[in-house]
Amino acid sequence: MIEIEFNNQTDADITGVLFQVLAGKIAVCENLKSTLSLSLLLVNSRNMQKLNKTWRGKNAATDVLAFPFNFPAAEFLGDIIIDIETASRQKGKQTLSHELQVLFLHGFLHLLGYDHISESDAVLMRSKENEYRNYIKEQMLDSG
Numbered sequence: 001m002i003e004i005e006f007n008n009q010t011d012a013d014i015t016g017v018l019f020q021v022l023a024g025k026i027a028v029c030e031n032l033k034s035t036l037s038l039s040l041l042l043v044n045s046r047n048m049q050k051l052n053k054t055w056r057g058k059n060a061a062t063d064v065l066a067f068p069f070n071f072p073a074a075e076f077l078g079d080i081i082i083d084i085e086t087a088s089r090q091k092g093k094q095t096l097s098h099e100l101q102v103l104f105l106h107g108f109l110h111l112l113g114y115d116h117i118s119e120s121d122a123v124l125m126r127s128k129e130n131e132y133r134n135y136i137k138e139q140m141l142d143s144g
Helices: 017-029 045-056 084-090 096-111 119-138
Strands: 002-008 036-043 064-068 076-083
Touching: 002 017, 017 036, 017 096, 017 119, 036 045, 036 096, 045 064, 045 076, 045 084, 064 096, 076 084, 076 096, 084 096, 096 119
Parallel strands: 002 036, 036 076
Antiparallel strands: 064 076
């Protein structure tokens, strides 16, 4: 089970329930131990720009940041921060709920150690993302 400490600092009507089912599916598929937690923060573009500048030295908003805790025995996986305004702009024809889950998925995979720095790592991460994106579509998790 994955416990999500959810903090929505925007006006959007989004709750943590949106992410809980997907987190549970990933936990089962990735064979994670039973009680793990992470924090999920939804922010606006102005706040994301500040965070991105502070932590990555990039003075621009980005869609998602992930900060793995990186202690093997820890039950806390880390922090995921999603810019809801950027998500809304880049969602295309998908719903905002769908785009937020895709970004959550991307951040969650980073917390689990997946990355896209090298081409081989990127191929593996894309494969995992596609697997879970299909789950989102199959389970109609993007209907909101």
